[in-house]
Amino acid sequence: EPEVTQTPSHQVTQMGQEVILRCVPISNHLYFYWYRQILGQKVEFLVSFYNNEISEKSEIFDDQFSVERPDGSNFTLKIRSTKLEDSAMYFCASSVGLYRGSNEQFFGPGTRLTVL
Amino acid sequence: EDQVTQSPEALRLQEGESSSLNCSYTVSGLRGLFWYRQDPGKGPEFLFTLYSAGEEKEKERLKATLTKKESFLHITAPKPEDSATYLCAVQALFGSGGYQKVTFGTGTKLQVIP
Numbered sequence: 238e239p240e241v242t243q244t245p246s247h248q249v250t251q252m253g254q255e256v257i258l259r260c261v262p263i264s265n266h267l268y269f270y271w272y273r274q275i276l277g278q279k280v281e282f283l284v285s286f287y288n289n290e291i292s293e294k295s296e297i298f299d300d301q302f303s304v305e306r307p308d309g310s311n312f313t314l315k316i317r318s319t320k321l322e323d324s325a326m327y328f329c330a331s332s333v334g335l336y337r338g339s340n341e342q343f344f345g346p347g348t349r350l351t352v353l
Numbered sequence: 354e355d356q357v358t359q360s361p362e363a364l365r366l367q368e369g370e371s372s373s374l375n376c377s378y379t380v381s382g383l384r385g386l387f388w389y390r391q392d393p394g395k396g397p398e399f400l401f402t403l404y405s406a407g408e409e410k411e412k413e414r415l416k417a418t419l420t421k422k423e424s425f426l427h428i429t430a431p432k433p434e435d436s437a438t439y440l441c442a443v444q445a446l447f448g449s450g451g452y453q454k455v456t457f458g459t460g461t462k463l464q465v466i467p
Contacts, residue, residue, distance in 0.1 A: 241396075270455075278459070279440075279457045279458065279459045279460065280397065280440065280442075280457040281457070282454055282455055282456070282457075285454075293454060295454070326394075328396050328397070335384075336384070337384070337385070337404055340384065340385055340402070340444060341385075341387065341399055341402050342387070342399070342455065343399055344389075344396035344397045344398070344399070345396050346395055346396045347394075347395070347396045349394075
């Protein structure tokens with residue numbers, strides 16, 4: 238069964254460093270998302286991406302964050318200068334579409350980011 | 354502001370003891386309500402989508418129902434392997450551009466004791 242994959246599974250970085258989290262969405266899906274989950278808290282929406290551009294972003298997704306689809310399969314989240322409070326699980330998700338019958342989002346296993 | 358509230362926060366059941374989890378929501382322009390299962394340290398696993406009040410979906414021991422204000426996830430004769438956190442999420446219209454965002458609840462942590 239097709240699934241969303243993410244690498245790395247765990248990333249440790251120093252405060253102020255740049256990190257890139259990678260995702261391979263399900264191949265026939267057109268919409269891609271990033272979410273984060275701080276330990277013990279709820280899953281929070283960061284950004285959605287369609288047709289090579291951001292379609293929506295939350296207030297969390299500030300200028301330190303960027304997303305890119307560098308090729309036909311990968312979808313990346315870059316954090317330019319990490320802060321301690323960026324420590325969280327980051328989930329990538331994808332869906333076929335936005336509307337009834339196609340808007341189920343399938344999640345990857347996550348990348349645990351630890352900022353020291 | 355869209356709100357999703359799940360109750361109870363935690364639930365401990367004996368194996369075979371049926372129960373229900375609740376998800377109440379306040380959104381405008383609901384485009385779908387989703388149930389996910391999340392195991393510790395893992396990503397949410399999709400279970401169901403519900404679109405309209407009165408709709409029901411079933412999968413093995415799980416049954417999800419939807420009204421205009423809440424959804425229930427009924428667990429019939431649970432087994433220890435059903436132990437997980439169950440997340441509810443709603444997708445609703447956002448702004449004037451037709452964009453849709455997903456808002457998650459904080460989840461119900463279910464423990465099923467053998």
